[in-house]
Amino acid sequence: MANHKSAVKAARRAAKRALRNRMWKSMVKTAIRRVREAVLAGNAEAAQGFLSKAFKVIDKAASKGVLHPNTAARKKSRLARSLAKSQTA
Numbered sequence: 001m002a003n004h005k006s007a008v009k010a011a012r013r014a015a016k017r018a019l020r021n022r023m024w025k026s027m028v029k030t031a032i033r034r035v036r037e038a039v040l041a042g043n044a045e046a047a048q049g050f051l052s053k054a055f056k057v058i059d060k061a062a063s064k065g066v067l068h069p070n071t072a073a074r075k076k077s078r079l080a081r082s083l084a085k086s087q088t089a
Helices: 005-043 043-063 069-088
Strands: none
Touching: 005 043, 005 069, 043 069
């Protein structure tokens, strides 16, 4: 347990940030899962719609520091590539 006033505040802020980061990571995972499910179902229109929403969530998570920018770029690239592959096949 934190003994100093500043340490108590730091612990409180860390807990709040951890909760916020968990929320954003969950939103990213959900968005990615929706795209993948639409791709597997063969629903290209829905997948395209979910892809744009996933890009938005991933970009916001990266801008807030929840995801590293390279991680965000990699996730977006792989999602776009999977959708393109499903449309050509």
